[in-house]
Amino acid sequence: MNSQPLLLATPSGDVLKLRPEGPWTAANVSALETLSRSVGADVDRFRAVTLDMSGVSALDTLGAWVLEKLSRRAASSGRSAEFVGVADHFSGLLDEVRQVNRHTPAPTAAPNPISLRLYDLGKATVGAREDITIFLQMLGALFMAVIGVLRHPRSLRLTSLVYQLYRIGWQAIPIVALITFLIGAIIAQQGFFHFRRFGAESYTVDMVGILVLRELGVLIVAIMVAGRSGSAYTAELGSMKMREEIDALSTMGLDPVHVLILPRVAALVIALPILAFIGSIAALYGGGLVAQFYGDMGPAIYIARLHEAISVTHFEVGILKAPFMALVIGIVACSEGLRVKGSAESLGRQTTTSVVKSIFLVIVLDGLFAIFFASIGM
């Protein structure tokens, strides 16, 4: 027996005799392709082709298909092709292969690139409208759920709320405090370094205080929470959606918004101002440490400067924004979670979308608040 497949072509009059030999199996596929290509031109020249299968030692679907393709090529345009000497245990496979690939689906015409662009643009526009609709729907559903809870306070899922508070509030404290501490320290260091040139070092404290309390404290914390907890919400609700848990809840007469989403969003709304406060304090502390070790400004002076520089208004401006940012993060995370379809890929995509969208919206919201507070003189 040959260990390599062969294809012997012997012309006799009008008929081309093809004699495949050896193992015609997937393992030798490159040899098979070369062999069948090499006789391709000959096959076209003869009126009839016989395939003598008696020399084939092993055959699988792939080999059978390559032979069948040759015979189809030979049989086209009124000529004839036949298999002879087919061993019993190969005939079933050859018969099977003869049935397949008969209906080649019409190739779809390549779409016009301009219309494709227009299609994408239109789709994105409709998608944006849908996003806004979904956001507003979720806001409305949450509002209704809150009203429901106000009317029947016992219907609040207290256990769930406390558990979510623990997860996204308590457990987030170390990392939030660490990062805001570092950011406060970095801002202070930059302030001392650059302000020193024109002798305005003491204004560093004003900068750190105002920047941290008004903007950075809450913004950094909101972005971190969006990345840490928003993504978790989306993944959780998404996998619940995938495993039909949410459908199961609805069929038991429970509202998923009430049971799953309200405790999560409420926990965010409660936890984010607290985290923002802790973050701001950590940042001020970081700034104070830099002031002492890098700016040669003792703690007493730092605190006194801070006292002069900032008022409670700055603190209010920062902390007032936190619940709204939490609401946006919560709504985006939960509604993206509910948009997960069946596949794991869709879960990943929706989680990414959730984080990107909530960070974007948090920053936009921050900008709107800045305009608002400026216009009312806070």
Added chain:
Amino acid sequence: MDQSQDLCAIRVRDLVVGFGPQTVLDHLSLDVRRGEILGLVGASGGGKSVLMRTIIGLIPRRSGTIEVMGHPVGDRTQDAATTWGILFQQGALFSSLTVRQNVQFPLRENLVLSQELMDEIAIAKLEMVGLRPQDADKYPAELSGGMTKRVALARALALDPPILFLDEPTSGLDPIAAGDFDALIKTLQKTLGLTVFMVTHDLASLTTVCDRVAALADGKIVAIGPMRELLQSEHPWVRAYFHGKRSQMLQHEMR
């Protein structure tokens, strides 16, 4: 000895598998003959899937030997794709690839062949398992349960492996689809000369397609043979399995 080894596609001897303090398979021995369809039955959680996953190397064994096609199974699984095809219970299709790409995946990874041939082979396999070429560009998420199983079967068969492992192939299918699937496995087994190792609870598949049935209880194979012999078995668990209320109707037909 040589003769018997030649006839065995899978040979399991004294296999022990366990997790932590729990022993799931306890000195289990099993032979699967070449070209047969062997059905494996056992209680839920009784180690059927564990046995299958141990043979294909997904679960480490504590002791014992496993030979597949005369070669001992080591820890390496590099030639696995050409030795066996596996139909996982949930299909385990790659969700980011289309049906066509799923079927082509083993071809692409193991062989060097032209895209044209690969497309033709993929469509051929899909048609062999009873799908239409139009379904080739769908994603797994768009498929029904029955179609998912068929695509998974097409992928398992992509390289024409000599051994096919099926983990509950008909679970979750309606009786008509399950019957079609059984017939399909029988046809493919005949045309391709496959050895099929099938974990199943489906009594109808056991009676119609399986050449032999093995019963797994208490970590051992307690009975093995054609369905008719198993029905006569005196082992209490086997009796309970085949002579329970649900099995009685089928029993009736067998007589």
